[in-house]
Amino acid sequence: MAKEQAAPRKRSEGAGASPARRASDRGHYGRLSRERVLASALQLVDREGLSALSMRRLGAELGVEAMALYRYAASKDALLDGLVEALYLELEEQLAAGPEPGTTAVDARARASAWRAELHRIARATHEVCLAHPQVMPLLSTRMLAVPLARRPLAVLRHHERVLALLQGAGLDETRSVAVFRAFTGWVLGYVSVELQAMVDNPEESDPAFRLGLHRMPPQELPRLRETAATLAEQGGPGDLAAGLDALLDRFVRVEEEREPRQNRTGPDKPPTRDAQD
Amino acid sequence: MAKEQAAPRKRSEGAGASPARRASDRGHYGRLSRERVLASALQLVDREGLSALSMRRLGAELGVEAMALYRYAASKDALLDGLVEALYLELEEQLAAGPEPGTTAVDARARASAWRAELHRIARATHEVCLAHPQVMPLLSTRMLAVPLARRPLAVLRHHERVLALLQGAGLDETRSVAVFRAFTGWVLGYVSVELQAMVDNPEESDPAFRLGLHRMPPQELPRLRETAATLAEQGGPGDLAAGLDALLDRFVRVEEEREPRQNRTGPDKPPTRDAQD
DNA sequence: GGATGTACGTATACAGCGTAAATATACGGC
DNA sequence: GCCGTATATTTACGCTGTATACGTACATCC
Structure with missing residues (x-):
């Protein structure tokens, strides 16, 4: 952003947008x-x-x-990083827009997991922003793999900071907050990626099977995939994103209590999940 | 892509392994x-x-x-898809290598969730293959977004089929198996992506903080991120991958699993989805 | 006023890219 | 030997990112 009023300066600081003149x-x-x-x-x-x-x-x-x-x-890559930055700015903006006041009295339990609700809000907003710019999505994964943490756009780093602050503010120690951070980031990114996977082969076609291009898939080798493709082509929406996030948070936040003994349990013990919202 | 073997020769040449000729x-x-x-x-x-x-x-x-x-x-894009295919072939190979015999008597519970163990095996193998080819990883996300389902390499489709068969073989109806499929795919992809994110800024440097390039990050704006960066730079490993997978499966599948697992019943529709807020 | 320094945009050029089209080469079978 | 064909080369075109050099419009100071 250029500054509003340009003080008279002698050197450099190229002629900011003094109000009288427009670009x-x-x-x-x-x-x-x-x-x-x-x-x-x-x-x-x-x-x-x-x-x-x-x-x-x-x-x-x-x-x-x-x-x-x-x-x-500075380069085309920098331009691409700028696009990523633009997405995160949009995300920031959207998060700032509706902070979900919740001014009514809340009991201790709800207050205690306000950070959980906030994580849900972030996840949902991320989902929305990505769906709004599906073509940019590949950059999100790609640039993260190419650009080291410290060189990422500031908006990206601010976003990381925000999530970390949320977790550590909830009392998680460093090890656990990092685990949750990674789970959160990975789940949201992965979920949105899958949500945006290309499914339609021929948009012109009206018949669903042809639209999906199922005739290209060998029937006897891929029976279920062919049968399921139509359902697979639908989007999961924000509901499953939230459900999965809840599941992950339940697991990774509670790990402390049980500590290590987890491998392939399929036990019927159910996590006391839903405490964040509603 | 397209033409795989365009050699429908009528004359000999198809005489099995003619040993005389080597490339x-x-x-x-x-x-x-x-x-x-x-x-x-x-x-x-x-x-x-x-x-x-x-x-x-x-x-x-x-x-x-x-x-x-x-x-x-047929084109450079097709070559890239070929790389993706190569990764999936490697994955297939690795899965075929160690099928974990487990021929000993297993109780009903273990048998019932054999498919769960298999999902873990797939997740872990995927993790390993991706870590073995970190440079190819970007293609996994990118090409999936660019190439419609029906045009993906056969090895990719076989992999999808395998997972779907596992789920539907476990008795999940179509809706639910698709939900689990997406959760599985998204989680594994996202987890591995986060695992491979670039963290090191300057590999030459010995001091950890400089290695990470922390001096590039504004301290007062990103306090926690700076403090946590070192831990963040470590990898989560297959343990957290499995833990998260367990959590997701518990959430998305539990209703079915608690009833007779082998039978194909459509469970009572308690959707695994729930709305986060609002 | 004019001169000057600097920020901004242009002009030109180059090596490399993906790939269409035409051409040369080496083989198997006659 | 010859022929047909699968295979690899040659040539060429339009496009890419970007280094370098240059022109130009402005702010400032004399």
């Missing part, structure tokens, strides 16, 4: 900004997919030569 | 094969990363011009 007024100076570049890139990717994003194409989209973009993103 | 015997004829191409590609990616994989480079690796590869992979 569109200028000849061809100051047309760009990091926000404009990233917004345009996001829009382009949403519209035409990741493979449509090239420096030249994005430049054209902004009425500018490709090289001009390098002033706002 | 290495020939001048420059028959040097290649799909297996050799994929194996070399996998090796190249393992060694130098995905970005090192180009048609020309891979050709050079095999002592061949780039265009020669197009006989064995």
